[in-house]
Amino acid sequence: MKPNCNKCKHYFVTFDKYSPKGCRAYGIKTSVMPSQIVRQSNNGQECLGFELKDRLKNQKKEKDLNDPKNW
Ligand code: SF4
Numbered sequence: 001m002k003p004n005c006n007k008c009k010h011y012f013v014t015f016d017k018y019s020p021k022g023c024r025a026y027g028i029k030t031s032v033m034p035s036q037i038v039r040q041s042n043n044g045q046e047c048l049g050f051e052l053k054d055r056l057k058n059q060k061k062e063k064d065l066n067d068p069k070n071w
Contacts, residue, residue, distance in 0.1 A: 003050035005033045010049060025049040 005011040010025035011034065023034035026049065030037050038047040063070045 001046070003035050003047045005035050005050075007052055007056055008049075009051045009053045023049075 005021070005023065008023075010023050012022045012024060014020055014022045014029050016029055019029040019031050021031065021034055022029045023038075026034060026038060026047075028034055028037060035047045035050075038049075039045065
């Protein structure tokens with residue numbers, strides 16, 4: 001499965017306007033998603049360092065408003 005850097009605790013936004021996306025786990029700054037660089041430099045293997053951000057772990061699951069059980 002393709003990791004979503006936006007939801008990863010290692011992802012950060014840099015102050016470099018040419019390389020605004022960074023990954024602390026791999027120590028890279030880039031203009032594209034860090035997972036894309038990791039995959040390219042890792043013979044097509046997806047990043048294995050993905051860890052869900054703490055605030056997303058604690059987030060309550062939202063109700064599905066299309067489910068009649070919720071009405
Ligand atoms: S560890 Fe992987 S998923 Fe997380 S920010 Fe870095 S490249 Fe993206």
